[in-house]
Amino acid sequence: MAKFQPGQSGNPRGPRPGSGPVQKLRKAIEKDLPDIIQAMSEAAKQGDPSAARLLMDKVLPNIKPETRPLPVMGTAVEPQAIVDALTAGVLTSEQAREVMALLADRAKISEAVENAERLARIEAMLKSPV
Secondary structure (H helix, E strand, O other), rough: OOOOOOOOOOOOOOOOOOHHHHHHHHHHHHHHHHHHHHHHHHHHOOOOOOOOHHHHHOOOOOOOOOOOOOOOOOOOOOHHHHHHHHHHHOHHHHHHHHHHHHHHHHHHHHHHHHHHHHHHHHHHHHHOOH
């Protein structure tokens, strides 16, 4: 029996099309699919939220949030300015969330830099003779 060589597939053409488990399942329910969809549609009409969600997820594309160009807000943006821009309709909620996250990240970086400088000053004071 031939031994497989490293880096070479034992089946270079790959599996036969339609031989995977998903394709087999699709083939098995193919004839019943119109009845299944009708039953799900009826269940959704009767108020079944799971059926409605499944149908909507498969039929309608996801709604993407509205996007607008970000307005120029200056270099020192305060959180209240973001809230004001959001309530005035200048920013979408997604944009406001992103800008707030950027401000939070900037604050963390500034705090880390300030702590490193303070630590360096303290270490220098401890090393210097009194």
